[in-house]
Amino acid sequence: MKNGPTRKRGDSAKFVYQHLRESIICLELAPGELLDEASLSSRFLMSRSPIREALIRLSMEGLVHTLPNKNSVVAPLGLDTLPDYLDALELIQRLVTRLAAQFRTEDDLEFMRAKQIEFRNALAQADFALMIDSNREFHMAISKAARNKYFDFLYSRLLDDGKRMLYLYFNSFFEGVPDSVADEHDLIIDAIENKDADRAETLAKAHAIDVATKFLNYLNDRHSTDFDIRVKPRDGQS
Structure with a gap:
């Protein structure tokens, strides 16, 4: 600084x-x-x-x-509890996305699309800090559509706790974060718009697992003399 x-x-x-x-x-x-x-x-x-x-x-x-x-x-990164964190994030993300597909309104969809535009703009600028904030706002827009204040609170805290992990995830793309990251958001919006709860949940799960897998691989490939951030992948992940 x-x-x-x-x-x-x-x-x-x-x-x-x-x-x-x-x-x-x-x-x-x-x-x-x-x-x-x-x-x-x-x-x-x-x-x-x-x-x-x-x-x-x-x-x-x-x-x-x-x-x-x-x-x-x-605050520490909490890598010792990382598998538990990733499990919790995946489950709550699937849940709120499924509920959003069931209860969303046209105003909800408009809000999601607006936040998605902000995320794409941040992606185009390769601004990691802005990408992290706009990604959070996009997923919280989905959570608001789920109409459950308790899930909303939990999801908000999980997203906040994972901000530095998300920074490392974005940083793992050595040639720049691909547009496919934002494309996944568009697919989720489409499923929510069509009120296809099963597809919305499936896409949310795939999105969470993709982020978790790339992040874990990044950590396992990382070598640092300052502190050891290598962790073992969760069961079923390589």
Whole structure:
């Protein structure tokens, strides 16, 4: 991060939040790294109050953990529980997509398509941070159509917890993220529009498994002297 970045007056907490969030998601700030309020205050040239507000907001997204001594650190990636996370994400994604096909309205479809356009625009710009946010918004548009606030809450948290994993997934495409990633979204929208719940669920499952498989393969091929991020594939995956 650069020292003393430009910001608008009265928008300090939001600026710090956005800056730290992008640095965490893009792994510029490593898992477990200390986020000292005094150091951040000096870096951003502002008081501790907006720094603290930004850290609280990041902790609500699961990107920052507050320690018993009140210090904050970048949340770990949680690779030890990765198989459980991927199972939960796949199941909830299948469920909300199936329900969306059953209960969607024309307004829901319009909202999904708008979010899909945003994702394609981010894809065209090869902007990983924007792709992660627009991907989340697309899937949450589907979740809203499912009409279940409990599933919506759970799906939202799972997507937030997986933001850094999704960054690594996008980064695994060494020649750029292919359009096929967005094409899968279009197929899901078509199934939801046709109220074909079985096909919608099948596509959602395939989409989740494809992301999980590529991500696991990326981790297993990755070598780092800083920390070991290699994990074993789940049963049935290579």
